[in-house]
Amino acid sequence: METPPRREESVRAVRRALDLLATINASRGATVPELVRDSGIPRPTVLRLLATLAEAGYVLRSPQGRRWEVTPRVARLASGFNFDTWLAATSAPILVDLLGKVGWPSDVMMLGGTEIHVRASNRPQCGVAIEADFHGMRSPLAQSASGRAYLAWCPEVERRRLLALCVPRAQERAVLRELEATRRRGYGLRDASLKPPVGAIAVPVMLGASVACVLDLVFLPRVEPVERIAARCLAPLREAALALSGAFAKLHAVGPDAHPTDDPSIAPGQRHADP
Structure with a gap:
């Protein structure tokens, strides 16, 4: 049976995903090298997080295939903000x-x-x-x-x-x-x-x-x-x-x-x- 991730690792993964999403949003779209540079997250982790965020519908790759951008779904994250x-x-x-x-x-x-x-x-x-x-x-x-x-x-x-x-x-x-x-x-x-x-x-x-x-x-x-x-x-x-x-x-x-x-x-x- 697969061992669940430790609590510290889970929290760090969530934080990194949110940081990456914020970086993409602030830059109005970015390439993988730019995200690695601006977020400080290692490239393999950036690729995994991008795949996860894309699967969840929060980011997508541009038609040219180089830049990652946020989708309208991110607006839901702020809909309850007062x-x-x-x-x-x-x-x-x-x-x-x-x-x-x-x-x-x-x-x-x-x-x-x-x-x-x-x-x-x-x-x-x-x-x-x-x-x-x-x-x-x-x-x-x-x-x-x-x-x-x-x-x-x-x-x-x-x-x-x-x-x-x-x-x-x-x-x-x-x-x-x-x-x-x-x-x-x-x-x-x-x-x-x-x-x-x-x-x-x-x-x-x-x-x-x-x-x-x-x-x-x-x-x-x-x-x-x-x-x-x-x-x-x-x-x-x-x-x-x-x-x-x-x-x-x-x-x-x-x-x-x-x-x-x-x-x-x-x-x-x-x-x-x-x-």
Whole structure:
């Protein structure tokens, strides 16, 4: 009678199959030599895994016979994925830790059309009641701290497209100046004319060269001015943003070359200095 594989071997085989499937998906198709190189899996194992994945209907060989590609069946693997649940579970410990360090509430903000929306927050855990009805709250891109952080660090093509949609032509030059100031400063700053009269600073959460989301910190300027907030809270805010960036990189299987080793909101000369 055939001896069943040990538990450790079975788990490793499943992990390798999933890693190989992710590699094929990320590369939009690959040859066997490319898969061996990119996955680090030995060629004989790659061939066996490809045969198994093809038999299961998750990959197929191109008509030319050289490249392997995923099939529509892979979409079933993500059909039960709930992004909001993942974001809430992933960001919760990061936000709670941040709250303990700075004492002011923070939100995870994501782009939605020409506005930026609250998608997760530690406000329920914060003793300072700032806009308690924050669920689904939206902020303008060109005036909010989060919107400015998004625009300042998103790719140029995306920035131009968004500005054309949400900023009148006559105001575009002033907005571009503010975005340049945002990059020099290292964080987005809320326009003081926005209502209600609260303060906010924000930093980007990067996914490669793109902005996955933005992490803000909301405060009361009459209690603590923005200069003191930046000096005291910017470093922990950036640390939290990098932690979120790492989580997004794992979710999207971003390669090592795009891993968030540096925060783009920190100027090169500031990387080892206090904010």
